Structures are given as structure tokens and as C-alpha cells.
Amino acid sequence: MSDLSKWSISHKIAFYFSFLFLGLNFFPFPLEFLGGLMTMLWSFVVDFFGKIVFGIPEVTVRPNGSGDTTWNWLQQLAIVSFSTIGSIVWYVLARNRPNHEKLAFWFKIWLRYFLAATMFSYGLVKIFPLQFGNITTYRLFERLGEMSPMGLLWTFMAYSKGYQFFGGLMEVIGGGLLIFRRTTTLGAVMSASIMLNVFMMNVFYDVPVKIFSFTLLLMCVYLLAADAKRLWLFFVANKPTQSAEEIKVFEGRKWYKYGRIVLKTIFLGIVGVMGFYENFTTAKDIDAPKSLIYGPYKVERFERNNTVSETDTLRLQEVFIDRRGAYDMLYVTNDDGLRKRANFTLDSVKHILRMTDYAAPITDTTQYTFTYSQPDAETLMLQGKIKSDSIRVAMKKMKHRNFILTSRGFHWINEVPYNK
Structure with missing residues (x-):
């Protein structure tokens, strides 16, 4: 594409909006040290938009494990507003400029590397597998109708480490193709x-x-936009097409040629090699030895403040102490709808179990400490406090069940469908 080409008005507006929208969404990559400052600035903007547009005095739930909070949607409203206004202002100020080829060139590189880093990140946690983990005893004993839609998806993915590996490998390959200029289009199609x-x-x-997955999809679409005509001719119209033309930046400069190689190597080292090593190291915990207290339990006696009550809606009826992937999890349930998950650490020497609420905000570091004892291999006793309540629990391990889901396995030959 010649740097003397004249862009149409629609081309300019589309570029301005894309630059501002995607830039505001993913900045400060790769300057991660500015992340805290950007969060503070966005909090101010989000509170302002929430108050002015919807009359919300303050958005109290900040970004957490969910990326679709009210905060996030208000942020998107602000980004779309800024991008729309900014595109109009930018067009007026640059109306006599024929194009922005050089800026588009560097912007495309920035998008390629951000998308590649993200694809590597999501791919590696599936390859090992850490994102979905394995099916826990809690899931095996849980009724299907009690699962959330997300829980059902996570269980489906957790069943097969092979499918997780395949999905992760495809993401890593797609990200890897984006790093190199000649394979960018293929990487963008795959991603x-x-x-x-x-x-x-x-x-x-x-x-x-x-929100995040959709903006990543839009990023892929942007990377493919320049090749839209060529892709249409080749894949749909079945007609020949020419190779892509690109603006030449620092053509013939040795420092640029070798600098690109150095930067690509550093990027692959940080995102690929270090990412691989971190996930590999974390995955070692998947097969770490488990204490004898792990397992599914039926509660035989539950006391709160030295009182046993069958009508106590907070009483525990089932307790599952398990490991999901590389992470230890404790689940408690009852017939009144209690479904609670907690992270825990175990001190097997002092017989202490320390729990933290899995769903608690990041700023909430409250720990619930219990002492435990095992009169025999099938019995577990817990004693401790939850807030101001003293809790005592006596429980028995549930009998081992040969679940079809975990025992059926893979078969090349199926004389009849085994669909139960």
C-alpha cells in the first residue's frame, strides 16, 4: 500500500474509531507498570458516567474475577463515547491529511503483539491444564440441575485433558503466527x-x-480488514489476487532489521518461554500428594454456638475437600440451597485448616481457622469460628462410587452408542 494513497472519509473515521476504541481498551500494554494509575483514572471516569448517565451515586463493585460488572459496562460506555467524539474531532483536525499509513502500521504491530500475548496466556493454561482443572468429587456428587451454566461448561472442559490441550495448542499456534508479519493474516483468521x-x-x-472476548474478536477483525478484499477473492469468488502491499518503514536500515529480531526474541522469551515455565511449575501441584482428609463427606452432626438445629439454614450437610487442577478447594452444601466454595491451606503438623472465601473481593483477606482431627480414616472432626459463631462439625466419608463419567474412558470401537 503506497504511503501516498488517499484515504476516504469512511476509511479515516473507521481508523480513528478503531484506534481510540481498541487503544483505550488495552492500554497500557506493554507498559504494565502504569496499570495501577490507569485503574485509578478509569475508576474516576466510571463513577462520573454512572452518576451522570444512570444516577448511580457510586459503583461499589470494582473489577474482580468477573469482567462483566457494572463497572466494566460503564467503562465500555465511556470508551465508546470518547472514541466517537474523538473520531469526529480527529477528522476535523486532520481533514487535509491524505492518510495515516505510518500510524496504522505501528498500531497494527501493537495489536498483533497484544493479541499474541493474550492467546499465549490463555493457551498455556489449557495445555497444562490449569484453567479448567479436573472434575472434582463435588462435581461428581452434585446434581446436574444444581450446576450454573458456567459450572456446566467448566465441567465439560475439565472432563477431557486432551481436549483442553488441543484447544490451548490452537490458541498458542494462532498467537505465534501473529508475531510474524508474513503469517499475520493466517494467525488473525485462526485467532x-x-x-x-x-x-x-x-x-x-x-x-x-x-466484554473482553468480544473486544479480542474485534481486534482480529481489524487485523483482517486490510485483507478483506483479497480473502474474498481467494476464498469466495475463486479468483486470483495479488500479494499484500505494505508501507516501508526504515527500509534498508540495519538497526531496524536486527532490532526487530531482538525484540521478537525478547517477546517470545517473556511470553512464550517464561509463560511455559510458570505454567509448567504451577502444574506440578496437580499431582502433589494429598492428605488423608481429602474426600467427600456427609455431615453427621453440626453445631453452631453449641446448639444442634435441624432447621438451621446454615447447617452443613455435605463437605467436599478436593483439588481442582493445581488448586485446593473446599465445598460445602445443604438442601436449603447453600453452595459455598472456599480456598484452603492445610497445616498437617498442627492439624489446622485455614479457609478464605473464594468469592470474596481481593481486598478481603479474612481467614477462617479450624482445627481438625481424624478418629479414624473415615471420620473427620472440624472445630473453629465463622465470624462470631462457634462451629463444630462431625462427618463421615461417603462411600466410593464408580461414576460412569470417570470410568467409561475412550473407545475406538463402539458397536452401539453408549449414551446414558
Whole structure:
């Protein structure tokens, strides 16, 4: 593409909006040290938009494990507003400029590397597998109707480490292709296909990463936009097409040629090699030895403040102490709808179990400490406090069950469908 080409008005407006919208969404990459400052600035903007547009005095729930909070949606409203106004102002100020080829060139590189880093990140946690983990005893004993849509999706993915590996490998390959200029289009096509599927799963299984996955999909679409005509001619019209033309930046400069190689190497070292090592190291905990207290339990006696009450809606009826992937999890349930998950650490020497609420905000570091004892291999006793309440629990391990889901396995030959 010649740097003397004249852009149309629609081309300019589309570029301005894309630059501002995607830039505001993903800045400060790669300047991660500015992340805290950007969060503070966005908090001010989000509170302002919430108050002015919807009359919300303050948005109290800040970004957390969910990426689809009120805060996030207000942020998107602000970004769309800024991008729209900014595009109009930018067009007026640059109306006599024929194009922005050089800026578009560098912007495309920034998008490629951000998308590549993200694809590597999401791919590696599936390869090992850490994102979905394994099916826990809690899931095996849980009724299907008690699962959330997201829980059902996570269970589906957790069943097969092979499928997790395949999905993660495709994401890593797509990200790897984006790093190199000649394979960018192929990487963008592959990444767009993956992200479309991810976005649809997030929508239809109510996974709270809908905004982020959709913006990643838009990023793929932007990278493909310049090749839209060529792709149409080749794949749809069945006609020949020419190779892509690109603006030449620092053509013939040795420092630029070798600098690109150095930067690509550093990027692959940080995102690829270090990411691989971190996930590999974390994955070692998946097969770490488990204490004898792990297992599914039926509560035989539950006391709160030295009182036993069958009508206490907070009483525990089932307790599952398990490991999901590389992370220890404790689940408690009862027939009144209690479904609570907690992280825990175990001191097997002092017989102490320390729990933290899995769903608690990041700023909430409250720990609930219990002492435990095992009169025999099948019995577990817990004693401690939850807030101001003293809790005592006596429970028995549930009998081992040979679940079809975990025992059926894979078969090349199926004389009849085994669909139960």
C-alpha cells in the first residue's frame, strides 16, 4: 500500500474509531507498570458516567474475577463515547491529511503483539491444564440441575485433558503466527475463529468474560480488514489476487532489521518461554500428594454456638475437600440451597485448616481457622469460628462410587452408542 494513497472519509473515521476504541481498551500494554494509575483514572471516569448517565451515586463493585460488572459496562460506555467524539474531532483536525499509513502500521504491530500475548496466556493454561482443572468429587456428587451454566461448561472442559490441550495448542499456534508479519493474516483468521467460539460460549453459558472476548474478536477483525478484499477473492469468488502491499518503514536500515529480531526474541522469551515455565511449575501441584482428609463427606452432626438445629439454614450437610487442577478447594452444601466454595491451606503438623472465601473481593483477606482431627480414616472432626459463631462439625466419608463419567474412558470401537 503506497504511503501516498488517499484515504476516504469512511476509511479515516473507521481508523480513528478503531484506534481510540481498541487503544483505550488495552492500554497500557506493554507498559504494565502504569496499570495501577490507569485503574485509578478509569475508576474516576466510571463513577462520573454512572452518576451522570444512570444516577448511580457510586459503583461499589470494582473489577474482580468477573469482567462483566457494572463497572466494566460503564467503562465500555465511556470508551465508546470518547472514541466517537474523538473520531469526529480527529477528522476535523486532520481533514487535509491524505492518510495515516505510518500510524496504522505501528498500531497494527501493537495489536498483533497484544493479541499474541493474550492467546499465549490463555493457551498455556489449557495445555497444562490449569484453567479448567479436573472434575472434582463435588462435581461428581452434585446434581446436574444444581450446576450454573458456567459450572456446566467448566465441567465439560475439565472432563477431557486432551481436549483442553488441543484447544490451548490452537490458541498458542494462532498467537505465534501473529508475531510474524508474513503469517499475520493466517494467525488473525485462526485467532478470529477461536475467539468467535470463545465469545459464543461466554454468551450462551453466562461466563463473565463477554466484554473482553468480544473486544479480542474485534481486534482480529481489524487485523483482517486490510485483507478483506483479497480473502474474498481467494476464498469466495475463486479468483486470483495479488500479494499484500505494505508501507516501508526504515527500509534498508540495519538497526531496524536486527532490532526487530531482538525484540521478537525478547517477546517470545517473556511470553512464550517464561509463560511455559510458570505454567509448567504451577502444574506440578496437580499431582502433589494429598492428605488423608481429602474426600467427600456427609455431615453427621453440626453445631453452631453449641446448639444442634435441624432447621438451621446454615447447617452443613455435605463437605467436599478436593483439588481442582493445581488448586485446593473446599465445598460445602445443604438442601436449603447453600453452595459455598472456599480456598484452603492445610497445616498437617498442627492439624489446622485455614479457609478464605473464594468469592470474596481481593481486598478481603479474612481467614477462617479450624482445627481438625481424624478418629479414624473415615471420620473427620472440624472445630473453629465463622465470624462470631462457634462451629463444630462431625462427618463421615461417603462411600466410593464408580461414576460412569470417570470410568467409561475412550473407545475406538463402539458397536452401539453408549449414551446414558
